[in-house]
Amino acid sequence: MDHKLHPIVRVDADLRSATVELHGCLTLPATTALVSILSKGRSLNPNLALRLDLSHARHIDEDCLMTLHLRKEVAGSERSVDADVDALIDRLGPVKVTLPQAWPVCPVEKAFAASRRRELGV
Numbered sequence: 001m002d003h004k005l006h007p008i009v010r011v012d013a014d015l016r017s018a019t020v021e022l023h024g025c026l027t028l029p030a031t032t033a034l035v036s037i038l039s040k041g042r043s044l045n046p047n048l049a050l051r052l053d054l055s056h057a058r059h060i061d062e063d064c065l066m067t068l069h070l071r072k073e074v075a076g077s078e079r080s081v082d083a084d085v086d087a088l089i090d091r092l093g094p095v096k097v098t099l100p101q102a103w104p105v106c107p108v109e110k111a112f113a114a115s116r117r118r119e120l121g122v
């Protein structure tokens with residue numbers, strides 16, 4: 001099993017809005033790919049209403065939040081519902097970001113931790 005980015009991109013036929021829905025793992029290398037996908041969306045129309053939906057993500061590395069300038073929006077907050085925040089991402093301009101209700105723990109990390117415990121006989 002590996003960390004994989006599974007973005008679903010939806011673009012309106014009139015090119016006025018686009019949503020990137022993330023279903024995989026948001027790691028640092030994946031963040032670069034994600035920003036590149038978002039920037040392709042932005043290149044369709046400079047005034048495009050761009051949305052990034054992280055509420056279905058399998059796993060999000062906290063370092064990625066810094067890269068996406070989302071850290072202060074999520075710091076220490078336990079949200080009861082999925083929350084929308086307005087972010088300004090470098091070279092992309094305004095992006096509406098839907099954050100998950102709780103930070104998901106990656107199944108890859110869980111499997112790795114379990115195998116380490118078995119190795120150590122804990």
Ligand SMILES: [Zn+2]
Pocket residue numbers: 002003004024025026058059106107108109
């Ligand atoms: Zn993962």
